[in-house]
Amino acid sequence: MRTYEVMFIVRPDVGDEDMDKLISTLENQVGGAGATMKNVERMGKRRLAYLVRGFHEGTYVLFTLESNSGAVVHELERRLRVTEPVIKFLTVRVDEEQKRLDKVRKERDARQRSKPAPPPEAAPAGAEPAPVTA
Amino acid sequence: MADETTQQPQQTSEGGRPSGPRPGGPGRGPRPGGPGRDAGGGGPRKYFRRKKVCKFCVEKIDAINYKDVRLLSQFVAESGRIVPRRLTGVCTPHQRRLSEAIKQARNIALLPFTSRI
Numbered sequence: 001m002r003t004y005e006v007m008f009i010v011r012p013d014v015g016d017e018d019m020d021k022l023i024s025t026l027e028n029q030v031g032g033a034g035a036t037m038k039n040v041e042r043m044g045k046r047r048l049a050y051l052v053r054g055f056h057e058g059t060y061v062l063f064t065l066e067s068n069s070g071a072v073v074h075e076l077e078r079r080l081r082v083t084e085p086v087i088k089f090l091t092v093r094v095d096e097e098q099k100r101l102d103k104v105r106k107e108r109d110a111r112q113r114s115k116p117a118p119p120p121e122a123a124p125a126g127a128e129p130a131p132v133t134a
Numbered sequence: 135m136a137d138e139t140t141q142q143p144q145q146t147s148e149g150g151r152p153s154g155p156r157p158g159g160p161g162r163g164p165r166p167g168g169p170g171r172d173a174g175g176g177g178p179r180k181y182f183r184r185k186k187v188c189k190f191c192v193e194k195i196d197a198i199n200y201k202d203v204r205l206l207s208q209f210v211a212e213s214g215r216i217v218p219r220r221l222t223g224v225c226t227p228h229q230r231r232l233s234e235a236i237k238q239a240r241n242i243a244l245l246p247f248t249s250r251i
Contacts, residue, residue, distance in 0.1 A: 007201075007242055009243065046244075049240070049245050050246050052243055090238065090241055092200070097197070104196055105196070
């Protein structure tokens, strides 16, 4: 199950209702293609770091969606490319990174659970079997 | 003649030793506590300014996201360029991920490619 994050920037002079319409159109398109939209986050108006299509500001929107194939994202990107109010978009695939993070966290939790005493204690009676030097 | 030839390899190895680990620099290894360098005493002090540690390793930050501009901009110079690892003390795997995140942020106009200061 692949997880993608699609972030796109909408022109700042687009009204709230137009934005809602745009977002719901994209959501329907994604849902119709068999993917699930896990999250829609409107990050608000922000100043852009450089001029994009002549604009200094833009409204950021972040989609998090799950799908089994990449064709959904391909189609979504094509839509975004043609949509006039959208001036920039970026798709990132996050499931591999998420898997790695989960693995690292699990290992860290397992390590913490097997070492209940904190090391700076320097108590001789620790949970670890200290090497006995006879 | 034979003495000269036998001395030469020694000289090149001694000359090569300081320059070998130099590209690694202070960030190499977990605790580079003076691994017996020849001129580490009072001579060229520019090897270890101070023992810089990787900020991500210390604070156990796993995920370097392209979205948190505040964190990323700490590793970006005023000109917009990515600061090299030997100045920030970041370890190699984290520097690679940081660099990728900065480039993603640049593409979505969260960070500039270049800014004239």
